[in-house]
Amino acid sequence: MSEKKPVPMSAVPQRPRCPVCGMPTYSRSGTHPQCMQASNDRLVRAAAKAPPPAPTAGA
């Protein structure tokens, strides 16, 4: 019935790309909430990376 016309690339508004996954995002922050969460989680994990457990010698 109604054929969709192919949208020319120039007509597509530039969307911010998520710095985490590199995919265009609709989010105003420019980052997918889930990606931000994952990034945060990774950062937190890296920052909270506990030092190697002390050797339990003679315990």
Ligand SMILES: [Zn+2]
């Ligand atoms: Zn993303």
